Amino acid sequence: MSIPTLSLRDELQKAPAVFEQFLARFFQENEERYAFGDLFEPLYLDMTEFVGRRGKRIRPLMLLGSYRVFGGDRAFEDASLLRAALSLELLHAFILIHDDVIDQSARRRGLPTFHKLVEERLGRLDDAARIGANVAMVVGDLIFAMALETLRSIDFPARLTDAALSRLLAYITDTGAGEIYDILLGTRDIARVEAAEITRMYTLKTTRYTFEAPLVLGALLAGGSEELLRELAELIEPVGLAFQIQNDVLEYQKFKGVDRLRQTDLLEGKKTLLLRVAYERLEDLDRSFLQLCLSTRASNDSSVSKIEQLIDKSGAVEELTRRMDALFRQSEEALDTSSLTPEQRVGLREAIGLARTQIQQAGTQ
C-alpha cells in the first residue's frame, strides 16, 4: 500500500521526538545486559550519554522516510522499524568513537569525545590518555555489536532481516576501507594524491553508511526489489559526494580566520578534496609552497594561516561549490529519468532537501 508522500514531511516532523524517546528507553531496557559490575557502570552511562547527545539523526530519520516513501506500511512508532533506524545511529556512534581516537579529537557534538570522557575520569594517572583511547576502542566494538544485534532482532520477515544485516555488514566494510584510505592518504604528499582517490575515499568512508545505507535499508524493509535498491544506490552516490564537498567547504569556512586550531583537517595533514583542488589550481611556485606548509607538519597557527591564503588564492572553494551544484543537478536529472514513481521522486527529493538543510546548519557529523 502507498501512503500519500506529500504528507511525508508532516510525518517526519514527529519522527525525531519518537526516535529520541525510543533511544532513551532502549538504553534503559538494555541496562541489565551491560551490568558487568561497578567498574563498567560509569561506562554504560557514558555510552548512553554519548549516543543520546543531540545529533541530527540523519541516518535513522532517512531510513524511516525511505521506508515510507517506498511503500512500507508500518507506523513510525513500530518498535522493529525504530530498532532498524536505531541500528544506524549505533553504527554511527561506533564509527565516531573509533574515528575520534584515530584523529585524537577532543570534542564531539559540543562535549568531550568518548576517549576524553574516560581519560578525564582517570584523573592524574600517568597513562590516562592511552587508557582512555584503549577503553574507547573496546567500547566502540561493543556498540558495533549492539548495532548488529539491534538490527538482527527486528520482527520483520527473516529474509528481509537477513538481507538488511548482510548489507549493513557490507557498508561497515566499505566504511572501514574508506577510513583506512583516509589515514593512509594522510601520510602522502599532496602532489601524489589523485582527486579520484579522495573522491573514492569519501564515497567509501561516508556516503555508504550515511546515505546509501538508510535509503537502501528503508526501501529493503518496505519490500523494494533488488533493481530498486540498485537504482537507489546509484542515485544517491552523487548526492553523497555533493554533501561531502559541501562539508569540506563549510568546515573550512566555519573556522577560517576565526579559530585556526580547529582546522583539524589541515593540522592533521588530511587530504581533503578542497586541498587537492587548491593544489591543482595553483601555479608551480605556490604549489611548492603549499607542499612545504603541509609537509613541515608544523601544527601551528601560522602554517594554517598560510595554507588558508593559498586555498583562497586558488579559487578552490568556488570551484568546489560549482561542482557541488553540478552534482546536485546531476542527481536531479538522474531522478527524473529513473524508474521511480512521481510520488517516490517527490519523497526522495524531500528527504535529500531535508538532509541538505540540516547539514548546512551543522556539518555532516
Next chain:
Amino acid sequence: MSIPTLSLRDELQKAPAVFEQFLARFFQENEERYAFGDLFEPLYLDMTEFVGRRGKRIRPLMLLGSYRVFGGDRAFEDASLLRAALSLELLHAFILIHDDVIDQSARRRGLPTFHKLVEERLGRLDDAARIGANVAMVVGDLIFAMALETLRSIDFPARLTDAALSRLLAYITDTGAGEIYDILLGTRDIARVEAAEITRMYTLKTTRYTFEAPLVLGALLAGGSEELLRELAELIEPVGLAFQIQNDVLEYQKFKGVDRLRQTDLLEGKKTLLLRVAYERLEDLDRSFLQLCLSTRASNDSSVSKIEQLIDKSGAVEELTRRMDALFRQSEEALDTSSLTPEQRVGLREAIGLARTQIQQAGTQ
C-alpha cells in the same frame, strides 16, 4: 543420527589440514571483495598472512568436534560447517589485533603484531607508530565484520543461523566487557582488586569466546536443545577458568629468570590471579614491598626480578596449580552427573583433553 564418538579423535586428526586449506581458499575467494585499490592491497595480504599464521585453531576445531559429539551429521568438509568454524578464528584474529594495540605488543605467533606490520611498512615516517595502531584498529573492525558475515551466510536452517549469530554477538559483548575490566583493573592497586573480580574478568574476556562459543555453537548447529546449550555453558565455565589459571602459571614460568622483559603482564601492571593470590598469601611487609614494586611502574629488569622473588616466596604458583587441578576435577564430576549421554561425555572429555595438551605446549593465544 549419531556417529560413534570413539572415532572423534581420528576425525579431528584430519580436521586441522581441512581447516587450513579452507582458510587459505577463503581469503583467495574474498580478494575481490576487498579490492579497494593499491593502498589497501598490502593490508589484505597482511590480513591473509595474519589469520593464516599457524595458531592452534582451538576454537574452530572445538566447534567441529562439538558439532559431531552432539549429533551433527555433516562431514567436516562441509563448506557451511567450515565457515561457522572459521568465523570463530576470524573473531579471534579481530580480538588479537585490538588486544595487541591495547597492550602495545610487538610480537604475535612469532611474528610482528598487526600494528607493527603496518608501522614497519611506513618506514621513517614521524608518527608511524600511531598510524600503525590506527590502521590496525580499523582492520580489526573489518575482520569483525568479516567474521559475522562468514557466520551469517552459512547454509543452515535460518532459525539456527540466526540463533548462532545472536549468541556470537553476545559472546563478543562479554569479551569486550572483560577486556575493559582487564584494562581498568590494571590501573588499580593490587590491594584493591578482589580475586573474584579477576576471575570474572577471565571468564568474560577469554572463556566465553574461547571455550563456551565453540562448544555451544557446535551443539547449536547440530540441533541441540536450549537445555543442552545451557548445561554445556555451565559445564565449560570451570574448565575455562582452569585453562586461564594454567595459562597464568605457564606464562610466568616460561619467562621467569630467562627473559624478564617478556613478563609483559607484570611490566604492564596487569592484575593476574597469580599476582593477587601471591599478594593475599604474603605477610604485611612483603605485601607492601610487592605493592611498591608494582606501583612504581618501573618497567625494568630489577623490579620484575623482585616481583618474581615475592611470587615464588608466596607459594602462589603451587596454590594455583592445586586450584586448577580442583577445577578440572570439579568439571569431571559435573560431567558425570550431567544429562549428557556416555558417548557425549567421552567426546567432551576428549575435546577438553586435546585443548589441554595443545595449550600446555604453547599457551592460550
